[in-house]
Amino acid sequence: MKFRYRLPGTGQYATPDTAAFPAGWKRACLVVLAALLAPPVSWAEGQDFPKVSVSIAPIHSWVSQVSGDLWAPELLLSAQVDPHNALLRPSQRRLVEEADWVVWAGPQLEAGLQPLVSRIDAERRWTMTDSDVDLVLHEFREAGTLFATPQDDDDDHMPDIDFPGGDAPANAHRSGADPHLWLDPDNARKAFGYIATRLSELDPEHADTYQANAEQAVAALEEDVADWEARLAEADIRPYVVFHDGYQYFDRRFGIPFAGAVTLNPEQLPGLRTVNEMRQAMAGEAVGCLFAEVQYPDRLVQAIGSGFGLEIRRLDALGADIEPGPDHYRELMTRLVDNFTECT
Numbered sequence: 001m002k003f004r005y006r007l008p009g010t011g012q013y014a015t016p017d018t019a020a021f022p023a024g025w026k027r028a029c030l031v032v033l034a035a036l037l038a039p040p041v042s043w044a045e046g047q048d049f050p051k052v053s054v055s056i057a058p059i060h061s062w063v064s065q066v067s068g069d070l071w072a073p074e075l076l077l078s079a080q081v082d083p084h085n086a087l088l089r090p091s092q093r094r095l096v097e098e099a100d101w102v103v104w105a106g107p108q109l110e111a112g113l114q115p116l117v118s119r120i121d122a123e124r125r126w127t128m129t130d131s132d133v134d135l136v137l138h139e140f141r142e143a144g145t146l147f148a149t150p151q152d153d154d155d156d157h158m159p160d161i162d163f164p165g166g167d168a169p170a171n172a173h174r175s176g177a178d179p180h181l182w183l184d185p186d187n188a189r190k191a192f193g194y195i196a197t198r199l200s201e202l203d204p205e206h207a208d209t210y211q212a213n214a215e216q217a218v219a220a221l222e223e224d225v226a227d228w229e230a231r232l233a234e235a236d237i238r239p240y241v242v243f244h245d246g247y248q249y250f251d252r253r254f255g256i257p258f259a260g261a262v263t264l265n266p267e268q269l270p271g272l273r274t275v276n277e278m279r280q281a282m283a284g285e286a287v288g289c290l291f292a293e294v295q296y297p298d299r300l301v302q303a304i305g306s307g308f309g310l311e312i313r314r315l316d317a318l319g320a321d322i323e324p325g326p327d328h329y330r331e332l333m334t335r336l337v338d339n340f341t342e343c344t
């Protein structure tokens with residue numbers, strides 16, 4: 001099932017924030033709605049394949065590439081919602097409780113999954129930010145060179161911003177490893193090998209297939225990475241500003257200059273004073289791009305960027321309108337490369 005609904009000719013994706021929504025795409029929306037409301041598909045009945053549940057679509061794509069044509073893992077969280085604030089429905093809880101293996105980034109990202117995932121046996125879960133697998137991990141960044149840290153800001157919040165989750169206790173993006181680790185393709189490469197090992201333990205009969213699929217995935221990825229590196233190196237990319245600081249694995253891996261984030265924690269929004277400081281700082285910097293994000297409202301980014309003549313573009317770290325499955329990760333990363341090569 002396809003549910004892409006890119007706005008023609010704009011290079012942007014339709015979101016609830018997009019004011020003008022072409023009527024012809026109502027059908028696409030209904031398809032999306034139906035997909036969201038449909039009960040999750042349960043694991044293949046009568047088959048003796050491993051039951052694997054994965055939290056977010058990019059990492060689900062990695063597992064899908066290794067399971068290949070044999071079976072598909074379950075995806076727990078839609079890429080259309082902010083994983084920092086997502087909760088599981090009762091029907092989805094079963095997909096954690098009954099899984100042979102649960103794969104998630106960690107409590108810094110999918111905070112709503114923590115109570116449930118922490119109750120299952122340690123060998124039945126892979127918490128990527130805290131495991132023996134040798135992934136590339138970065139600490140959370142300090143506020144960008146431009147911007148003050150919102151955490152120090154206790155003045156009144158901007159009155160006209162109604163932000164879902166804005167009043168929730170801040171329990172993400174505070175300490176430990178930055179969980180947006182899928183945006184460094186080196187982590188995809190390392191994950192393919194580990195996923196093949198774990199699936200082979202769970203399903204020894206198909207170990208050769210998992211191993212071959214993982215090797216194929218690594219080879220395809222390496223070709224893509226060479227292409228992404230060449231494209232990003234060729235573009236003379238200027239510093240970027242983004243809504244929340246979720247892209248350091250991408251910008252550090254590919255050498256893209258980061259200017260600052262509106263917030264380090266999407267659950268904690270800056271106040272009016274910080275917004276004004278950001279605007280002052282932007283006036284003296286050669287910021288090339290101002291990125292809103294698909295999973296969050298645009299208003300704060302618009303407030304900070306207004307008057308600077310910067311087109312607000314929209315990033316998507318999760319691939320909200322990309323069909324989940326083996327090709328999802330490649331499409332997601334290619335679009336990010338597209339976004340950043342326009343930032344000149």
Ligand SMILES: [Zn+2]
Pocket residue numbers: 084180244245246266
């Ligand atoms: Zn985040």
